[in-house]
Amino acid sequence: MTSESIFAYTQANKAAWNASAHLHGQGASWDRLLLAAAQPGFNVLDDCLISTLRELAIAGRSAVQIGCNNARELLSLAALGAQPLLGIDQSSAFLAQGAVLSDRAGLHPRLLEANIYQLPSDLGQHDLALITIGVAN
Numbered sequence: 001m002t003s004e005s006i007f008a009y010t011q012a013n014k015a016a017w018n019a020s021a022h023l024h025g026q027g028a029s030w031d032r033l034l035l036a037a038a039q040p041g042f043n044v045l046d047d048c049l050i051s052t053l054r055e056l057a058i059a060g061r062s063a064v065q066i067g068c069n070n071a072r073e074l075l076s077l078a079a080l081g082a083q084p085l086l087g088i089d090q091s092s093a094f095l096a097q098g099a100v101l102s103d104r105a106g107l108h109p110r111l112l113e114a115n116i117y118q119l120p121s122d123l124g125q126h127d128l129a130l131i132t133i134g135v136a137n
């Protein structure tokens with residue numbers, strides 16, 4: 001596969017995620033997520049991942065999530081003490097929802113729009129890099 005064809009695929013993938021974003025940023029599920037994010041200790045991660053992250057002792061450590069979508073998982077890392085937080089996603093529309101969710105949670109992660117195959121070189125160093133289901137293809 002050439003770099004041109006990879007770029008064409010990622011651009012199409014980005015367009016599809018942006019086109020679907022409005023469906024996720026409205027309705028009962030979104031309203032529930034907004035309410036949950038405002039609760040202390042907001043955490044949507046599953047027990048297995050939580051247990052692994054506790055073993056890694058991420059409290060006070062910096063974390064980046066690659067493909068953070070609406071930042072619900074990124075914000076959950078704060079409940080385990082990780083900070084500062086950086087979320088990277090290609091979709092500006094989902095990152096906009098992430099900003100709303102962050103505001104509800106009273107948290108201020110950096111949310112960066114970028115293609116994970118063409119990341120800027122000035123992202124610094126992070127103690128934890130998290131990538132979860134549905135991102136890499």
Ligand SMILES: C[S@@+](CC[C@H](N)C(=O)[O-])C[C@H]1O[C@@H](n2cnc3c(N)ncnc32)[C@H](O)[C@@H]1O
Nearest residue numbers: 017067069089090091114115116132133134135
């Ligand atoms: C299924 S969602 C991740 C959901 C997350 N695991 C959760 O449960 O909240 C996949 C995300 O990966 C992002 N993504 C996919 N390919 C990407 C790429 N090449 N660069 C940046 N983000 C990408 C999409 O925009 C989308 O927001």
